Amino acid sequence: MKTVARQIVGVYFVGIFVLIPGLWAATMNGYGGWDSMVGQLQFSNVSNFSTFLMDPSTGTLYLGARDAILAVDSSSLRQKHTQIIWNVPEDKQQSCVGKGKTEGDCHNYIRLLEFVADGRIYACGTYAFDPQCAVINMLDFSLERAEDGSVRMETGKGKCPFEPSQHYTAVMADGVLYAATTSNFLGTLFDISRATGSEGERIRTEQSINWLSDPEFVSSSFIKERSDTGDDDKIYFFFTEVAKEYDLYTKVKVSRVARVCKGDVGGMKTLQKRWTTFLKAQLVCEDRASGQRYNILTNVFTKEHRPGDPSSTQFYGIFTSQWEREELSAVCMYSLADINKVMAGSFKELKKNCENWMNPDPIPNPRPGQCITRALKAAGFESSLKLPDKVLTFVRDHPLMENSVVSAPLLVRRGITYTRIAVTLTPTANSDQGSAAVLLLGTDRGELHRVSVVGQNATLLQEVPLFTAQEPVNNILLYQDQALVGSPLSLARVAAEGCGVYPTCEECARAQVLGCKWSLKEGTCTPILIGPLQVESEDALKLCDTGEARCAPVLKELRVVEGLRVLLPCVQVSPRPCHWEYPPDRHTRQHHAHLEVTVTTASLGSYTCYCEEGRRDGPACRRATYTLTLEGPQVGVSVSLAGSRQVVAVYLFCFMAGVVFGGFLLHLFRKRRGIRHAPEKGRDLLPSSDTPQSPSSTSLLSEGVPLTEKRNGTLNGHGGLYSNAGGLKLQESAANLAEELGSTDRMGRLGAGLGARSEEELRSEDETVVERVDERMDAFRGAPLAQCEENSF
Template identity: 35%
Template sequence: MGTHSLLPLAVALLGLLSPCVTRLTPRVSFLMGSPGRHLIRFSSPDVSNTTTLLLRDDGDVLYVGARDAVLELDVSHGDAITLKSKLDWSPSDKDLEQCSMKGKKMADCPNFIRVLQFLNTSHIYACGTFAFSPRCTYINSETLTMSSKPDEGRGRCPYDPYQRNTAIIVDGELYTGTVADYRGNWPVISRHLSEGRRVDLKLDDTLGWLEDPTFISSTFIPDEEKIYFFFSEVGREYDFIDKFIVSRVAQICMSDVGGQRTLQRRWTTFAKAQLLCQADSELPYNVIQDIDSLPPAQGAPADDTLFYGLFISQWSVNSGRSAVCSFRLADIKSVFSGNYKVLNRDTLQWSTRVQEKVANPGECGLHNASDNALRFVKENFLADDSVRPFGRSPTMVSAEHNYSHLRVQRVQAANSRDYTVLFLLTESGYLHKVVLLQSGAHIIEEIKVFEQSQPVKNLVLSIPKAVIYVGTSEGVVRVPTANCSFYWTCAQCVLARDPFCGWDPASRACVKVSDSQISLGQDIDRGNVEEVCNSVSITHRVRFGSNKLPAASCPAGELVSVSLNEVVRLQCPAASQLSQQLWERPNSRLSSDLYLHLGDGSLSFVATPTTLGHYLCLSTENGYQQTMAIYHVKQRSSPMAPTSYTRHHTHALPTTQSVARPGPGLHMSGGVWPNRITTEQGGTEPTLSSGDTQVTTRQLGGNITLWTLKSGQKEDEFWDREPQLLARGPCYLKELVVVSVLLVLCLSLLVTLLLYVFKQRCRRRTVPQARTPTRDSDRRTPVEQEAFRENQFQSKHNGQALQSGQASGLVCNGAFTGSNGHLPNTPI
């Protein structure tokens, strides 16, 4: 059986061995325009394809390469992005006509800016596709004007705007990875803008150093004086029927100037190796999408530099999955210093065999080597071993999201520990913020940044400014990396497990760690609310007691007036997408025969005398419970047709002694907070005051009472005084006492009457009574008549005992008890 026939079987077996991937759910989700996640957008009717971004070192100016233009945006203000200047750079009508004559679509013929790099402190080097005839130019960064006439950009910029490329300028020299021909069949890694004794270099194309690559990124490691390129290509070392895509890392030395005779004006230090993002017994995630470098922590060696790569799989069994793998620089260097594969020139097949090393491929300083050594490195450029992920397994695997771009940042938490935070952009337009923990990846939040999927996007992270910029064809979006003010309580702040945020007990607010000089409450690894928030008066949830509710604990909340036999549905807003909702009643169990728990956490039932009363909605997350809503379902006082109402994200304020504000909803959109009620009917707004704190109660359609802040009142004052205020809410304690007294009087009268009847019957049994014999008694013998009288006496005695037992069962501690052992919920 050959290699070709073994491939499908191997794929099938590995697919069966692949374990189930843990579902990663974002804790909080923000839709576009959500007031809970403030984003700044820039767009202009005459600007499109703003996909190439370049941020100035101070973070105040963002240069954008767009279609037929270069923009200078002022991003120094936190509340707006403004256009400072615009440089138009578009092809002439003649250039567009020639592009069309080549068979290209007119939509692809404009000048798409694909290279934008700082050349020095005063100039920017820019290249564009320019109607499938690449051009490059120098731009004055102060005046945003061209300093010279554009020159040819072949080998520096792609022809096709949809082809990916990479470019980086180091010490005034441009290193690029792109295609150097019109058809896109000649890939090159080259150096340009060399001066003095240094010359421009490119790859030798006689042996196929690159096989149909897709360039992803390039980075400079100062301690190594090397440029590393990351790309994917066809793996010719694998003899498969289908093209097997592999991910690569390649390196070149900055000091390389080419050989004297062999490899003249060609790289002598080029070497490449496979990046293997794969877990044990799983198919590899073999197609790299994006990569970003994470410098080592302060005081750590350069070898601890990590490269976080984003991968997908070409195999259908892993379709729709994305994986993040990290690679350590020390492991990459180890692979490049090892053995290399040998290429058979006759068959063009790669093989692995131990051979004598004439030179060390990838070693810097080979430009002065002998021709024999240069021929050896020319033919042996593929490392034998593969670079495996740090920790020998993927850092994160997602089965639900197709990620396209990635940025990474190291964040110091309140406990002075460092945590790695990933920013992942999905194909559907969401930005995920992920913190990497020992227990696995935790998605803190997801943010909808654009509506439509974009073919070309870019991410730029500004660590000093704590923002991330997303470049799309619709415009530029600025997303703050921290959103601490969204978490209103200590519990929510801790459960977010966001390294950027911590709870400040003095101001009773969730604040940015970098802005605070005091000790903050935070638990990134475990999210233990009880341990962190005990010192700041944590809010404990209210539970109904087993006895009657006293006046002080009579629960206020949302009043729902219903008619009997009406279907009631109570909503339970979730604190997050990771929480679970549950319902409770005082002294009662929610039987599945009467109640239906719906998938969205709501509770549905039919209004009957048994189901009237109070309901408590609880949310549980990571072992912590909090009250989300309290309802009082009551029968209408006057007969009327059932009033239909629609509520979205209904929320009643909890009435604990120390009240937590309502938790965030699952989705925030349209400027409507999830802890508000939307009904189809209006109502009046009487004002209720307590001291100097005022709230407004609004009767919505006669069904729902909603507590809201009065205009101008400080929110913190309301939350601090809310327990005393809500205690004055609707309470029927007086009516309950009157009814209880009446019931006790009725029971006493009934017991007295039963005792009197029993006493009279006992007296009749002791007094002889004359009996009139009947025809039946005349026919009985004396023995039968005596037995008949005895049976009648026992039957009467048993009947009286049964009635007495039933009567005594109606009284329990001086009050009526129902079948479930508590006071019936009789409407007043």
């Protein structure tokens, strides 16, 4: 145990010394040194940051955490921050725990921070599964209090979730809060509501699975869409829910966008205090070439491509797939015009008699779900209260649109899980291409990825590690020329755009389409200020000394042995396909962009992955290259399963022979010394049945020697083998024999009778034991060995 403890301590200290340089490199890599990073140690007893709010007039960043709200100067993160403690009383925490919740969840997790009028902030927290809201005075950064000194609070139900981990979104529109959250303690009821304002103006969704079916809310946006027709402003909600239009054996999740009008006040009789403009449509993110569809939405960023023009709004969403087991992320973009076009289309209806979705006909007039425009007001419909019951009944029963909002992925990454997205627009070097979108993508491993998107071409520019692998990125906020990136424990500030963010020649060459070039004289990435782009991308990569460029990867040599299976990774950024070049005599299998190779003498050689990232007729980009070389057999890797079973059989035979021989030597020793032992002493001579050395212990033999998770010599990173279940009968018989011969009771009786028995009696008994062992071992020798399992990947 001391040896194991010393090894654990050694690994711990090695991890510390490995981690510290990594954090230093991540912090000092061109982003302002330690001033760029605010870690958990600088926030005394504060963690679980979940909400960001930026005051653009002062540059102050407000952070919502567990039991606290912090104010940080974004221009200098090292300056001392101020904080408000807003915790839960002890008796309320105990009551929460008594209802079956964990102590960790029975705190006040701040989930909402939004500006309201007169320099105040509206804040809401879970408050031990009893959501509460309060107002923060920004002048002295304090919670408003009642006359008795207590915090002035109001209920947060419908404004804030009950549980810290529940999916939730909210947005403030002209001082009124619109929220999408759970509305009960159990988390089984869901609402999209106008959560503040006068009591008569508070309306919400209908409690119907046709409106919301077990949704997971993702994001919300307030879009001012007033035009010459007098159209109303709208609030858009993005979420994933269980589809009711698909009648399959399993629950199918789909991504949705829902829309409500800001001026909606509900119906007079039908849909009273309910939305009369609630419409939703499916978001489809699909790669048509491969037929791959990504159906689960995880995050959305709203961006106006032309500032001041709401019609140019684009929504960038991160998707994953319900059907994929491996990590996978895709990014799709949807325009506001495409969403509005679908919302103005036909409705979807479920016919109860045949259980098929069909288009209803006819649609009543005025059109259900539309906002109150000048034309409707001229026709006598001044508000939603004036709408006819047939219109309200129709929109109540048909909230789903027939058509879907379809988009192709801008990029697809396998082996990566993106958690947050932000988008900046940068002029390109080629004026004909307009502007390029630079995607800032946070991962679940604390990294920030930069990807440029020009037309249909996506290029991975940079991967920056910001936090430890256990800290997922949960917030990205853009302010001026910087991006504030947060995790549950830390905060980092990095440059949002500009050529200076690319510290190496290779990264600068990838960003050439953004108007960047590498200055050999200065050793920095500088913008191209005058004239058009003169150097082609491939030529720019050749200017770099090292070969670690986007289309010139480093050759990696892998030393392997025959019979192994190795997986050669290839990073696929664009949704367009990748292909491999390899030796003709081989046994391979492609998993998306990655390649699985079964090592034989004929499969040795060079393997190169090419991915299409530009035009379909353009040259493919070389993303990875490997060479497989053969080395000598390794212990535990090249041994066959048949050999493993023979080794187990020999081991059992030797072990049992050793037990018998040891007992015989013990008998001779006792006879020679003339020592008489009590039964308890006899039991102490055998190992404990709890230890792995004991034949009766299940930890050694009864698990089939599971040295690895792969089977039949498949490499899994540990170089082990998996012994199949066919040898369990042999192991079980050996264990039973060991238990019968080596039981403590028998040895106790043997030790107790040593002095009372004659030498002939003892010799006779020993011969009997040896004969029984020989009989059992003969049975083992004749037992057939189990057949090998079939290879499986």
